[in-house]
Amino acid sequence: MTPLDLDPRDAARWARRAGLPLGDERLDAVAATAAHIHAVVATLRELDLTGVAPAPAGAEVRDAAV
Secondary structure: OOOOOOOHHHHHHHHHHHOOOOOHHHHHHHHHHHHHHHHHHHHHHOOOOOOOOOOOOOOOOOOOOO
């Protein structure tokens, strides 16, 4: 797994391309967050889910505490 090489200039370019206003003071945080998300998704892609059956349609699990 290799981390995403995203610097603040890339974050600014992607934000402009998406039409999102992004102040210069947020570029470092956005670049770091995007790199973290990329790393997590890359880890999930490596999982072998061959033996895991899909959840039945309409199944709802309510196990979260509020």
